[in-house]
Amino acid sequence: MRLPARRLLPLTALTAASTLLTGCFTGDGTASAGADGGRVRVAMMQPPRSGLSPLSDDAFKLSRWSTAETLVTLDAEGDAEPALATSWRQNGRTWTFALRDGVTFHDGTALDADAVVRSLTRAATAAPKPRILDGVDLTAKAEGARRVTVTTATEDPLVPQRLSSPQLSILAARAYDGKTVDPVGAGTGPFELTEVNGTSSATLDRYDAYWGGRAEAPGIDVRFVPDGTARAAALRSGEADIVEAVPVSQAALLDADLVTEVPMPRTNTLYLNTAEGAFADAGLRAAAREAVDAAAIVKGVYEGRADLAEGLLGPALPWAAGLRAPVTRAKAGDPAGRTITLGTFTDRAELPEVAATLQQQLQKAGFTVRLEIREYAAIEADALSGAFDAFLLSRATVLDSGDPAAYLYSDFASDGSFNLAQFSDRSVDAALRTAGATPTGDARRRAVIAAEAAVLAADAAVPLLHERVIQGDAPGVVGAAHDPRERELVTAATHVE
Secondary structure: OOOOOOOOOOHHHHHHHHHHHOOOOOOOOOOOEEOOEEOEEEEEOOOOOOOOOOOOOOHHHHHHOOOOEOOEEEOOOOOEEEOOEEEEEEEOOEEEEEEOOOOEOOOOOEOOHHHHHHHHHHHHOOOOOOHHHOOOOEEEEEOOOOEEEEEEOOOOOOHHHHOOOHHHOEOOHHHHOOOOOOOOOOOOOOEEEEEEEOOOEEEEEEOOOOOOOOOOOOEEEEEEOOOHHHHHHHHHHOOOOEEOOOOHHHHOOOOHHHEEEEEEEEEEEEEEOOOOOHHHOHHHHHHHHHHOOHHHHHHHOOOOOEEEOOOOOOOOOOHHHHHOOOOOOOOOOOOOOOEEEEEEEOOOOOHHHHHHHHHHHHHHOOOEEEEEEEOHHHHHHHHHOOOOOEEEEEEEOOOOOOOHHHHHHHHHOOOOOOOOOOOOOHHHHHHHHHHHHOOOOHHHHHHHHHHHHHHHHOOOEEEEEEEEEEEEEOOOEEOOOOOOOOOOOOOOOOEEO
């Protein structure tokens, strides 16, 4: 792949990055090593938002560190495969899962049906629920020590895929002692989470009794480095072995052999507040959609390292493009100088620049645009409450179940838990319910695209582009995962030579 022209990094930025990284992984800046190899040093983008609770998006960190596991996993096609459960069968609304023998939690207690029921029940009764359970009423029951039944209020063809979500990880009883869920020392994976230092670092050690065999690396040292320049500098300086989410502006400054680029199911989307303000008017939503020049953003901000969006679902789901048909939308109205507030966050390095470009494009079309940019943890609550007229988000579209129906429901159903557009439309709700109820396969894919078309027709969201995973792996790193779904990063096979 041809690399785009480099952006030269100012000396001040390099100095700042160096300061951020001082002592990043050990006191002297060197890797700590076990008797049989180096610990894997990982620089991650976003710090924990909820104390690493598996009921939040922090669950995906636990999954990427191979410390918390689920009943099933997903293969490359999104189909369910055995993990803590070895088999399952459906009987109407009820699924029965057989549990794997010989599995222990990191505190030494054994995996049994009661442990599974405890974890699933805590998730199903949480407020708010994990988004994978949006619109799903789920109950779990032990059938002896080695079998668990999962029953839903209505027949659900996606139960195994739902149970693959890291937000439904199975943890030991100790994790649930308090009001919050504490995953330290409570997982079943090849690495035990032993220490969490707030939003700055985490430490994991190899769990030698892991049911799947001894991990290659003696442990993982994680640092949370929100600054993208600093993460890239960690790779260049040798202070990190694996760096997630290398910013586009930094990718061209790295040795090509250190960078892996993978199309991923993640869409940069401009959500428009349909409930109040300027974008309660369908004509002004159409005006905003027509004002957006996504191709200029792909070329100028992402330097060609992204794919132009034709819909909410991108090339990581190759079946989507072939099923998509033209969508009839409202005609654009006259913005007439209407003032709108556009929000986004700094955690993904490109988003502030995308927001600034959108500001220019929307103002050219006749809007007056005020930007509000903060760290994600400081802006999420306002975004969910509808405090902005528009919100720019980098959103994973199949992160939870491997199936986009759950994402579409979460973001665009009237009762969706992540409805940034404050969107409520009966016909769209019906399309989303149809997609969710359709058995897996071609029929379900067609129903998903029909639901996508209903959302796009209302201009509740303007898809801009589909991101690619840009991950940095230092020389000597073996077996790091390059996962489009962002569920895996360090696995039992990952090590540093």
